[in-house]
Amino acid sequence: MTTVDLNVDIAEGFGVWRIADDDALLTVVSSANVACGFHAGDPGTMRRACATAVKHGVAIGAQVSYRDLAGFGRRFIDVAPAELTDDVLYQLSALNGIAHVSGGRMSYVKPHGALYNAIVTHEQQAAAVVEAVRLFDPALAVLGLPGSRWLALAAEAGLETVQEAFADRAYTPQGTLVSRREPGSVISDPAVAAERAVRFATEGTVVAVDGSVVAAPARSICVHSDTPGALDLVKSVRTGLLAAGVRVASFR
Template sequence: MAAIDLNSDLGEGFGPWPMGDDAAMLATVTSANIACGFHAGDPSGILTVLREAARRGVAVGAHIGYRDLVGFGRRNMDPSSAELVGDTIYQIGALQGLAKAAGTRVRYVKPHGALYNTIAHDACQAADVIEGIKAIDPNLVLMALAGAPIVAQAREAGLTVVCEAFADRAYNVDGSLVSRRLAGSVIHDPQAVAERVLRMVNEQRVVAIDGTEVALDAQSICIHGDTPAAVAIASTLRQTLEAGGVELKSFVDMLS
């Protein structure tokens, strides 16, 4: 039986402003990428999500990002190496403390937004993030874009890497994600997303935005939790995968 991990970006509300339905997503996913306060999230809200993840047995990862609350971490930035290493350590450490209080622990790191897309191909910023992860806990797994140069770079540096594909994002022919500024970059139809992911899992392929088929070897599938159809997409996707004979299981369990 094929097995796949489903992950989602959670804990991104801030004070009285909610972002997505974290509780509903935690009922569906097997891994949760939890904001660490730099691009989104506040301590009390993050702690609430961590407690619910612990209750449901969902694996927890640090969703680190640029220091960019106003831009939700989606603006390109150029921090110095010292800043990016320090920011990486700081965010993971903060989440580790909250996770301990919630009765769980941080198992992996998944960068967010612009940082995620930058380090996929920028070896310098990638090295800084890798250095930060290794400094605080070299046993943490890095979740990275399937097929991107950072996968080999991180593995050569000694990190375990889990490759990720995106359920609801369009792909370019080179395997990169279509910019959110372009039409069609986000797919909103739950059934279309589910059928697309089932093919990703069974055939390791995805159709790019220009119609080209692209090879895609991923161990985890991301469902964005901040889109209007997030819960419907997650529910339909889980049902479709299970009906197709795919086991849903955290990659953390698959690695152990």
């Protein structure tokens, strides 16, 4: 039976502001990308998310980002590689400690937003994030876009790499994500998201915005918690995968 991980961004609120129903999302997914305070999240939000993830047997991952609370981590920052390594180390340390006191453990790393997209091609920043993971704990797995420099350099460093696809995002003919500035870049129809997820899991392909079919192999499928109707999307994706005979389980 084909097995795929279903991950969602979690703990992306800040203070009294809540971006999604984390508790409900964590009853559906198999992995949680926990915001580490640089693009969203705060200590209390992170701890609640980790405790809930442990309760439901959901794997905990660090969603590291640029230091960009105001921009939700979706603005590219031309940060020096050494500084970026330190910033990622700081975030990993924070989540690792909170996961530990919550009775769980941090098992993987997934960059967020602009950092995720930048290190598809940005050699220096990709290497800086790889170095942070390698220094912190080389046993951690890393998630990223197939064909990215991030995953290639991580593999060279001996890290476990996990190819990821997005049920709620449109793809370019080159296999990258369409910019959120473009119309139609976010998919909010639960049925469409589920159909795409099944295709990722069973065929390893996706239909790009120009109608072409591009390779999109995936061990993990993501839905963003700030996509409109995220909970319905995640439920639809899980139901669709199970109906297609795909087992949903964390890669860790």
